[in-house]
Amino acid sequence: MKENALYIKIAKVIEEQIENETLKLGDKLPSIRDIRAFYNVSINTAIQAYLELESKSLIESRPKSGYFVSKSSRRKFSLPGISKLKSSVNGKRPEDLITKVFDTLQDKGITQFSLGVPDKSLLPVARLNRSAMQVFSKLEDGGINYEPVQGNINLRRAVARWSLVLGGKLTEDDLVTTSGSMNAIFNCLMAVTRPGDTVAIESPVYFGIPQILGALGLKAIEIPTHPVTGIDLDALKKVLHKINACCFITNFNNPLGSLMPDQHKKELVKMLTAYDIPLIEDDLYGNLFFGASRPAPCKAFDEAGIVMWCSSVSKSLAPGYRVGWIAPGKFKEKIIRQKLLQTISTPTLYQEVIADFLEFGRFDHHLRTFRKTLYANCLRFQGAIENYFPDNTKVSRPQGGFLLWIELDKKIDTAELYDLAIRQKVSFAPGRIFTLHDQYQNCMRLNFALEWSEKLEADLKKLGNIIKNEL
Known part of the structure; x- marks a missing residue:
């Protein structure tokens, strides 16, 4: 059994013990070393299991005392329901x-x-303002000339360095900058669909997505979405023959906040690759995790170039800057051509400010x-x-x-x-x-x-x- 799947299984066992009150509020949990010995796993896997439980507010650590079942584990309110598959x-x-x-x-x-x-x-407004002043004083042309259509090279390089969660797969040449994440998604949908095509979306879904689909003359199938684990893959399988593209937020969906497990992401990418169906992945919230580490996007498991990874700094740094990007995979040239027709380029100054902040502004x-x-x-x-x-x-x-x-x-x-x-x-x-x-x-x-x-x-x-x- 793989280590990265095993820590989830260990966490699930303990979560069930908390839910059925085998482990009660305030009870002390076994130590990390005890978990390691009992399940015959590495220390890192045991730690990951406890961090997973902490991210769900089920347990809490106390300095020099260990881990305990937390007060917030006794939720009075249950989770929201799940909708049915709807076209x-x-x-x-x-x-x-x-x-x-x-x-x-x-x-x-x-x-x-x-x-x-x-x-x-x-948000770090003062630090961003300092970055803006520093950048403006250094720009040779004052930022008034066109950028390359693909986008500011400093920003693309900084984003590529920050995308280590993708296993070092991305370089600056894999990225195209956009005017925020919604502009990225719009461009992706334009690149892989035609009017009358059908797109699979989450349910509930961020309200901007249906607005874009309507503007492009596209139909939608709303896929039932679990408030913890994300879209129902079995429901998606039933409609694969009907859809031309998917558009999902796999990390902390808006509005549910659900997080698709890595195994589900791998299965999703494998399934869509077999049918050659593009996945437009909005990873806008991926850096805002409560657990031990940043969750990987589906793009990390994409070998065929079908995943179009979109993101921006709108939710973590500067909403009004409208700085975003796409890693479009095999659709890169089409995205660049579309951008040339629509905007020619994106504003230099804000791209340079974000690049500077990612590099020197203590973004982490x-x-x-x-x-x-x-x-x-x-x-x-x-x-x-x-x-x-x-x-x-x-x-x-x-x-x-x-x-x-x-x-x-x-x-x-x-x-x-x-x-x-x-x-x-x-x-x-x-x-x-x-x-x-x-x-x-x-x-x-x-x-x-x-x-x-x-x-x-x-x-x-x-x-x-x-x-x-x-x-």
Whole structure:
């Protein structure tokens, strides 16, 4: 049995013991050395198993004392449900509801649980500004000339160095820069589909994806997605003959926060390679993990060049810079031709600033601090929801990212609830915008990448009371 699969199996055994209360709240777990001896594995595998459990908030380490079953392991609320496989030829896109949510973003008096970007207080704004000044003073032409169509060489080189999770497979020549991740996904879909084609997407899915599909005249099949492990591969297998491409977030899906296990990723890539179906992989949240190490993207297992790996700094560093990239695999030349027709090039200055920050701005230090804050916020938000929301509420258990998916009583329509919440200066993302079908009306997405405060907790309590009043 392979070591990287074995630590998951060990963690699963202990997780089941915690769930059935064989191991109770506060119980001390066997030491790392005991786990190593009992399962006849390496120390590293034993450590990985415990780190996996820590990432799920099931256990906690205490200095000089060992590992214990944590308080947060006794979740009062269960996980959200899973949808059924659904195809859409002319799905109803909830543009009006999306517009309503975005129209409130300029009101600084509203607590924005709806917006899918980190609060600026959690980002290294001052350090980025210094990088911008340094870069601007060094640019020979002031950044006013065109970049090569493929993108800024310094940025591509820096991203390639940072993509060690891909096993050193990427070089700067494998990458094309874009205006953020959504622009990357749009370009990928244009490159591998034609109007009338069908694309497999997650369900629930980030609301921008159905908007792009509609603009390109594409159909969608929504694949059932588990809130912990991601898309249902068996459901996907049933529709492989119908689809022309897939578009998935395998690491910390938006809005569920699910993380596809490596074995599932390998199986997915193998399956799609056999059918020569391109996979557009949005790895926007991959660096925001709560566990021991950054999860690999599907691109790490791609030998045929069918995976188009997309990412950006929008969720971890600078949303407004709109700096992103693609590793398009065998579709690189087509992507470059499309970029030449659409934008010619992407702005030099912001690409150089991000390249400088990746190289000299202690990006790894920022990410470590940022991840700790996000993990602490995730636990705080889950605790507040369990304290203030109705008892039949269901909440996701993300292992990274900064989004919570909440399923409420079926009597609740979150589109109507949104209007009530806005009047009390609280915003969230209603569940209906994350699908093409009449589902998730009783769901909502909350952003927890905000600076925690008494006011924030009070606003969560306020939202909980609004929900209770509707039951």
